[in-house]
Amino acid sequence: MIDLLLPFYGDPDLMRQTVASVLAQDCDDWRLVVVDDGYPDDSIGPWFASLGDPRIRYHRNEVNLGANLNYRRAVELAETEFVVILGADDLALPTFVGDLHQAIAAYPDAHIVSVGVEVIDGTGRPAMPLVDRVKSWMTPQRDGIVRVAGEDLMVSLLHGNWTYFPSLCWRLSELRRIGFRSDLHVAQDLGMLVDVLRDGGTMTLHPQVSFQYRRHAGSDSAVKTLDGARFAEERRYFRTVAAQLADGGFDRAARTARRHVTSRLHAAALLPTAVRTRNTRAAKALVHHIAESARPTRRVLE
Secondary structure (H helix, E strand, O other): OEEEEEEEOOOHHHHHHHHHHHHOOOOOOEEEEEEEOOOOOOOHHHHHHHHOOOOEEEEEOOOOOOHHHHHHHHHHHOOOOEEEEOOOOOEEOOOHHHHHHHHHHHOOOOOEEEEEEEEEOOOOOEOOOHHHHHHHHHOOOOOOOEEEEHHHHHHHHHHOOOOOHHHOEEEHHHHHHHOOOOOOOOOHHHHHHHHHHHOOOEEEEEEEEEEEEEOOOOOHHHHHHHOOHHHHHHHHHHHHHHHHHHHOOOHHHHHHHHHOHHHHHHHHHHHHHHHHOOOHHHHHHHHHHHHOOOOOOOOOOO
């Protein structure tokens, strides 16, 4: 059994599509745990009740917690050994749950499972913007189900995070033991990945494309990228984790975090748009991120 956690605050129509994709799974060994973060729409609860599916559990927060705390709330409600934290606008293809079970059966001691992902736009059509082309170039190629771990994997992810958070399956005990970094929102997936791996965790890669990640202008990550908040957060994270990795003896990974070359190239790719639209604030933030790498330090920052 795998708990599919669905923290929700957003477009109800897209959320319903996500739920429909879960109901269409060709493997029934799942439960859907919905955590409504107080979205102002009284029809959400009754709609879930109308489905009449005992595998679906709907919870509504009394107050809005925000994305990070709502993820934590969803993890608190999970009960199975492995969990997925779905995006409320993404789609699980019919083989998704079955592929996860197949990967877990191949490597029962894995801490994270990653499947193949297709990117779609706001209308559901296949899309491949620059950021996702770069991700595809960086994704390790595999012919079958494989297990990866260690500093080489951390270096790869810190150079460019090629995973898609809503498609990842996590061992629940690791999520609870390590916990999401409270100061991260957009980069919290990379933070959790590196924290699990530097503590000896492993990742299983399944080559089957069984998840669709929606990339559109209204997403939280897109908004934070446009206003520069994403890069400010990434810069703080890379500085923090570089110190922690250096203290743990992962010198190559620490150097990669300090340089965060791909993150800076991402900012450089956005700079012409900021200049063309005369968004002076964004342009200054992007230039600052491009020019500054995390300063070396041996002190672990919390």
